[in-house]
Amino acid sequence: MPYEGELASKASHSDILKNPDIQAALQEFEYLKPPSDQEIQEVTNRFIEPPPIDKVPLPGFVIAIDGSDYEASIDEKLPSTKVGYVKASSVLISLDEFAALRDGRFVDPFKVAKLQNNNSALTFVLPSANIRTPGKTTVRESFRAMVDQQLMGERTRFTEKDYRSSLRTTLFHLASRRPGGMGTDDPRKLKIHTCPTCELGPLTLDDIPDQQVCPNCGAEVYPSDCLRIWEEVNDFQSNLAAINRFMLILEHLLPFHYIRYFKENAAPMMLANMAFFVDGPLAIFGTSAWLHRSIMIYLQDINQHLKKYHLPPLLMIGLQKTGQVVDHVGLIDRFLPNNRLFAIDDNYRYEYILASRDPAKNGFGFETYYGQDFIFKTASGRTFVFGLPYPFNTKDPAGLDFVQEKVKYQNYLQLPRAIRLITHFESDLYKNAVVPIALAHRYTAISLQPGGRVLDLLTKKSLA
Ligand SMILES: [Zn+2]
Numbered sequence: 001m002p003y004e005g006e007l008a009s010k011a012s013h014s015d016i017l018k019n020p021d022i023q024a025a026l027q028e029f030e031y032l033k034p035p036s037d038q039e040i041q042e043v044t045n046r047f048i049e050p051p052p053i054d055k056v057p058l059p060g061f062v063i064a065i066d067g068s069d070y071e072a073s074i075d076e077k078l079p080s081t082k083v084g085y086v087k088a089s090s091v092l093i094s095l096d097e098f099a100a101l102r103d104g105r106f107v108d109p110f111k112v113a114k115l116q117n118n119n120s121a122l123t124f125v126l127p128s129a130n131i132r133t134p135g136k137t138t139v140r141e142s143f144r145a146m147v148d149q150q151l152m153g154e155r156t157r158f159t160e161k162d163y164r165s166s167l168r169t170t171l172f173h174l175a176s177r178r179p180g181g182m183g184t185d186d187p188r189k190l191k192i193h194t195c196p197t198c199e200l201g202p203l204t205l206d207d208i209p210d211q212q213v214c215p216n217c218g219a220e221v222y223p224s225d226c227l228r229i230w231e232e233v234n235d236f237q238s239n240l241a242a243i244n245r246f247m248l249i250l251e252h253l254l255p256f257h258y259i260r261y262f263k264e265n266a267a268p269m270m271l272a273n274m275a276f277f278v279d280g281p282l283a284i285f286g287t288s289a290w291l292h293r294s295i296m297i298y299l300q301d302i303n304q305h306l307k308k309y310h311l312p313p314l315l316m317i318g319l320q321k322t323g324q325v326v327d328h329v330g331l332i333d334r335f336l337p338n339n340r341l342f343a344i345d346d347n348y349r350y351e352y353i354l355a356s357r358d359p360a361k362n363g364f365g366f367e368t369y370y371g372q373d374f375i376f377k378t379a380s381g382r383t384f385v386f387g388l389p390y391p392f393n394t395k396d397p398a399g400l401d402f403v404q405e406k407v408k409y410q411n412y413l414q415l416p417r418a419i420r421l422i423t424h425f426e427s428d429l430y431k432n433a434v435v436p437i438a439l440a441h442r443y444t445a446i447s448l449q450p451g452g453r454v455l456d457l458l459t460k461k462s463l464a
Pocket residue numbers: 195196197198199200214215216217218219
């Protein structure tokens with residue numbers, strides 16, 4: 001789907017199409033199977049009219065999270081020497097009573113330009129090709145140590161002196177809920193599947209700041225080894241794949257870090273009045289994919305907590321700007337009437353979006369997704385692809401067929417609020433692919449840090 005701001009690629013497309021040879025070739029092309037009116041009808045018939053939103057209130061606050069990564073060469077000689085950087089920006093946007101938050105000198109409103117180049121994002125440095133840290137013999141060992149150290153670092157903590165307020169402890173909260181024998185039912189413990197050195201496993205590790213060692217070989221082990229990113233780290237090659245994996249995991253860990261903070265420190269109303277935007281599908285791929293099941297359980301625990309106070313489920317939206325679904329939408333968009341919604345079911349996905357792929361055995365995304373993809377065309381004709389968390393904590397709900405249940409609109413209590421929020425932001429979201437920057441365009445956005453005063457102010461506000 002073309003977005004403004006991506007004009008460069010659009011311009012180059014039209015240059016290609018102007019070429020007479022290309023035009024001649026296009027004239028010769030024929031469809032193997034032309035899309036018939038009937039087929040177009042079949043596709044558009046699957047869309048429904050979205051629920052009415054005129055009486056649906058907006059959330060008071062939005063937290064949007066976006067990551068970026070980069071691998072820099074620090075030496076042009078061989079063997080190449082590289083360092084990786086991962087940056088995760090979180091911004092807070094207040095949709096009401098913003099003035100109430102500005103009562104102190106702590107909150108410094110951002111301008112868009114400043115956001116794009118802000119220094120207050122969480123930044124991680126990772127050793128890549130040909131780099132080791134003191135006391136370590138390989139890139140892999142150094143990478144593991146650096147990941148763990150920085151996840152527990154003071155910059156990820158809500159309270160500087162309390163390591164249990166760190167992002168690493170949030171990982172414990174998720175990993176301890178892991179189903180199927182790898183969970184611990186105790187947020188102070190998690191399991192790693194093997195010792196990366198001797199491959200004995202699984203091992204249970206504690207949430208303590210001290211260095212832990214493998215009981216078998218005595219080598220150092222780290223709680224964040226559970227993410228298994230280290231398996232993709234090499235000594236003398238680019239480690240961009242592993243660096244990118246770490247960035248994607250951060251993008252999904254951070255919302256739960258804030259959610260945990262609000263759960264532990266603020267009135268439940270605060271969480272219920274907040275929306276989270278993450279980039280891309282609600283899914284975790286690769287060696288850390290197991291985390292998606294822990295997330296499903298954690299989310300349902302939070303929703304149960306909210307329900308006790310008669311509050312609606314957490315509003316979390318994964319907005320997709322690229323990928324196969326977005327490409328597909330580019331093809332069908334002109335046939336879709338305005339004001340339409342569709343929960344993509346597996347039949348549709350394998351017929352129209354992933355036509356060359358064999359259907360997954362237990363349904364699409366069984367090993368990776370924690371949320372359902374929707375296509376939504378607004379009343380003014382802008383089309384979005386977004387995800388909402390599945391309304392279950394397992395993909396084997398007792399007596400229910402998950403593949404059927406996951407596409408039932410009535411299971412998504414937060415759907416009208418999600419549609420309301422996307423509609424509210426639609427022109428900004430459409431223009432800019434980076435959600436925090438898109439939202440900061442019109443609203444005053446505050447850079448959010450785990451230990452920042454903004455969180456204190458928010459918490460106090462919600463208690464008042
Ligand atoms: Zn070992």
